[in-house]
Amino acid sequence: xxxxxxxxxxxxxxxGAALTTLGERELIERIKQHLPxxxxxxxxxxxxxxxxxxxxxxxxxxxxxxxxxEGIHFERTFMTMEDIGYKALAINLSxxxxxGARPRAIVLSLALPAQDILVSEVDELLAGIISLAxxxxxxxxGGNIACSPGPLxxxxxxxxxVKRRAVLSRSGAKPGDGLYVTGTVGAASAGFQWLTKSNQRxxxxxxxxxxxxxARFKRPDPRVKVGMxxxxxxxxxxxxxxSDGLGDAIHNLTGHGLFGAIIDATSIPIHPGAxxxxxxxxxxxxxxxxxxxxxxxxxxxxSPTPRSRVTLARRFAEKVTxxxxxxxxxxxxxxxxxxxxxxxxxxxxxxx
Amino acid sequence: xxxxxxxxxxxxxxxGAALTTLGERELIERIKQHLPxxxxxxxxxxxxxxxxxxxxxxxxxxxxxxxxxEGIHFERTFMTMEDIGYKALAINLSxxxxxGARPRAIVLSLALPAQDILVSEVDELLAGIISLAxxxxxxxxGGNIACSPGPLxxxxxxxxxVKRRAVLSRSGAKPGDGLYVTGTVGAASAGFQWLTKSNQRxxxxxxxxxxxxxARFKRPDPRVKVGMxxxxxxxxxxxxxxSDGLGDAIHNLTGHGLFGAIIDATSIPIHPGAxxxxxxxxxxxxxxxxxxxxxxxxxxxxSPTPRSRVTLARRFAEKVTxxxxxxxxxxxxxxxxxxxxxxxxxxxxxxx
Numbered sequence: 001x002x003x004x005x006x007x008x009x010x011x012x013x014x015x016g017a018a019l020t021t022l023g024e025r026e027l028i029e030r031i032k033q034h035l036p037x038x039x040x041x042x043x044x045x046x047x048x049x050x051x052x053x054x055x056x057x058x059x060x061x062x063x064x065x066x067x068x069x070e071g072i073h074f075e076r077t078f079m080t081m082e083d084i085g086y087k088a089l090a091i092n093l094s095x096x097x098x099x100g101a102r103p104r105a106i107v108l109s110l111a112l113p114a115q116d117i118l119v120s121e122v123d124e125l126l127a128g129i130i131s132l133a134x135x136x137x138x139x140x141x142g143g144n145i146a147c148s149p150g151p152l153x154x155x156x157x158x159x160x161x162v163k164r165r166a167v168l169s170r171s172g173a174k175p176g177d178g179l180y181v182t183g184t185v186g187a188a189s190a191g192f193q194w195l196t197k198s199n200q201r202x203x204x205x206x207x208x209x210x211x212x213x214x215a216r217f218k219r220p221d222p223r224v225k226v227g228m229x230x231x232x233x234x235x236x237x238x239x240x241x242x243s244d245g246l247g248d249a250i251h252n253l254t255g256h257g258l259f260g261a262i263i264d265a266t267s268i269p270i271h272p273g274a275x276x277x278x279x280x281x282x283x284x285x286x287x288x289x290x291x292x293x294x295x296x297x298x299x300x301x302x303s304p305t306p307r308s309r310v311t312l313a314r315r316f317a318e319k320v321t322x323x324x325x326x327x328x329x330x331x332x333x334x335x336x337x338x339x340x341x342x343x344x345x346x347x348x349x350x351x352x
Numbered sequence: 353x354x355x356x357x358x359x360x361x362x363x364x365x366x367x368g369a370a371l372t373t374l375g376e377r378e379l380i381e382r383i384k385q386h387l388p389x390x391x392x393x394x395x396x397x398x399x400x401x402x403x404x405x406x407x408x409x410x411x412x413x414x415x416x417x418x419x420x421x422e423g424i425h426f427e428r429t430f431m432t433m434e435d436i437g438y439k440a441l442a443i444n445l446s447x448x449x450x451x452g453a454r455p456r457a458i459v460l461s462l463a464l465p466a467q468d469i470l471v472s473e474v475d476e477l478l479a480g481i482i483s484l485a486x487x488x489x490x491x492x493x494g495g496n497i498a499c500s501p502g503p504l505x506x507x508x509x510x511x512x513x514v515k516r517r518a519v520l521s522r523s524g525a526k527p528g529d530g531l532y533v534t535g536t537v538g539a540a541s542a543g544f545q546w547l548t549k550s551n552q553r554x555x556x557x558x559x560x561x562x563x564x565x566x567a568r569f570k571r572p573d574p575r576v577k578v579g580m581x582x583x584x585x586x587x588x589x590x591x592x593x594x595s596d597g598l599g600d601a602i603h604n605l606t607g608h609g610l611f612g613a614i615i616d617a618t619s620i621p622i623h624p625g626a627x628x629x630x631x632x633x634x635x636x637x638x639x640x641x642x643x644x645x646x647x648x649x650x651x652x653x654x655s656p657t658p659r660s661r662v663t664l665a666r667r668f669a670e671k672v673t674x675x676x677x678x679x680x681x682x683x684x685x686x687x688x689x690x691x692x693x694x695x696x697x698x699x700x701x702x703x704x
Contacts, residue, residue, distance in 0.1 A: 048521050048523075049522065049592060054413075060404050060407070061407050063403045066496050070501075072499050147421070164395075
């Protein structure tokens with residue numbers, strides 16, 4: 001079968017065209033052109049009924065799926081198609097990171113509002129996915145393209161591998177474990193609030209505080225390497241990523257009431273730009289940072305003994321900070337310890 | 353962590369309730385209750401950041417994803433939630449069958465129109481998935497639940513395993529190969545036409561012809577065992593499932609113009625109920641059956657020598673018929689040989 005040339009600039013005729021001018025097969029051929037050559041463990045990639053992979057020898061397979069839906073997770077008025085693609089992959093890589101897994105491959109399920117999307121926009125969406133995939137050496141091995149009668153859906157299933165001994169699960173935290181969080185929290189939530197208020201693509205030049213928050217919301221940086229190093233060296237007893245907020249993550253890591261936790265409010269590493277934004281909005285920065293989701297940092301439960309575990313954890317966090325924010329307790333309550341007294345931890349529970 | 357009781361009847365309070373009364377976590381707990389215990393090769397199932405599986409020893413992993421979207425693939429006015437769940441899994445199992453793979457596990461990504469769906473309907477959707485999953489010994493190991501601002505989306509990624517030598521791909525057909533199709537074609541398309549015309553859930557009692565066609569559209573029977581037997585015994589040179597119609601499948605199996613085919617119109621196993629329906633609608637049954645999709649039968653390219661291959665193929669087709677409908681040729685043309693002369697094969701090309 002002869003394929004179109006690899007250079008996307010060699011297909012100028014359809015770049016400005018509506019998607020309705022292309023068939024599904026042409027679109028898949030177009031996607032194949034943009035893909036780097038697959039690694040040798042991909043036995044069959046994009047274009048057959050299914051993809052075929054060689055599992056990694058001696059390793060377990062790790063599988064996760066996460067979706068980005070227009071009108072729920074993003075608006076096309078404030079995220080570029082590249083941002084949407086990038087983030088759809090990032091949120092899946094974050095789940096693999098939270099298992100200690102090495103990402104290997106993804107399948108992509110797209111539902112496209114055909115009447116309302118350009119071929120060039122599909123290219124941009126794909127470019128966003130591919131740029132992050134390259135960074136983490138992840139192969140796009142297959143997928144599915146359908147029409148959507150409404151919103152744009154970008155659903156990714158990510159496959160990774162992990163040694164049996166290196167699996168990081170959500171369960172395993174014990175009373176006495178320290179709770180540690182990578183990086184900072186609150187930024188994605190502040191960025192999202194700014195975007196929904198202003199409903200525009202670009203962060204304002206005049207307010208330097210919000211710019212990094214908007215960037216964090218649009219392009220979270222999944223802690224893939226940190227998760228792998230932590231798992232391989234069996235540093236934490238349990239791990240989870242901060243997709244639904246720090247409060248929700250603490251709730252999960254303490255077994256939904258099996259144990260409890262005391263969190264030191266003053267130690268929570270709130271992103272400085274987010275703190276400023278929350279204060280400007282008349283919100284309590286601590287509460288807002290605990291409830292706000294989508295930071296995609298990791299929360300880890302680490303036994304205080306041997307001490308070498310904490311030392312290793314700090315080393316493995318590499319370029320991101322690792323902050324001790326509290327302790328797992330035997331009591332079922334989740335407590336926020338503030339300078340003016342204890343309060344229940346805000347959990348940011350989300351109804352449908 | 354204490355879980356709610358396994359018996360779904362023990363939770364009557366939320367069965368008639370709107371989904372908005374449940375949180376995502378309650379919904380996931382609800383799903384966990386309905387699941388049979390996972391097999392021992394599932395190291396971590398529903399509820400963590402990702403699922404963890406033991407790959408099957410000495411086998412390759414097979415991965416496919418396919419989606420059902422309200423307003424595109426179905427209407428809730430004419431399919432029950434159980435049908436929708438059943439079919440969402442069936443179309444994925446069909447892709448694995450077309451690779452010769454044994455299905456093992458699925459992850460489920462749901463986007464639910466929260467304002468417009470009952471908890472009991474989510475239960476029914478799940479029941480449809482689980483009933484077919486049990487039949488094929490497939491484990492539901494994880495997934496994701498999101499809100500949809502519009503249509504219901506049911507996206508499944510299926511994982512299977514296959515021996516290296518048993519992979520059935522779409523490429524590999526050679527000039528001279530016979531083209532064989534399992535079962536009958538046209539029924540799903542006729543059933544869909546009837547459903548969209550009548551826009552009601554149940555097939556009419558007065559017209560017995562259309563009833564099996566409607567059933568085929570709603571609950572296709574993926575040819576899992578046939579595909580596995582064919583692959584293990586290396587019977588076909590190439591295989592594909594009939595998701596987008598026989599014409600499209602022939603186009604794929606002949607390498608999109610690399611080779612061609614001559615198809616004998618009179619040999620195409622058109623479903624008798626579909627034939628009657630197409631004739632009643634003033635359509636040419638052969639053309640309609642070739643263009644109509646969603647039958648989820650298999651198309652196989654089988655070398656005529658040794659003859660034992662065709663004999664084996666007939667044996668492995670088991671309870672479904674296996675019909676010789678034509679031959680792969682060196683010429684690039686796809687020809688439909690009719691009693692009154694040759695014509696180009698209708699391909700049923702679908703624009704977005």
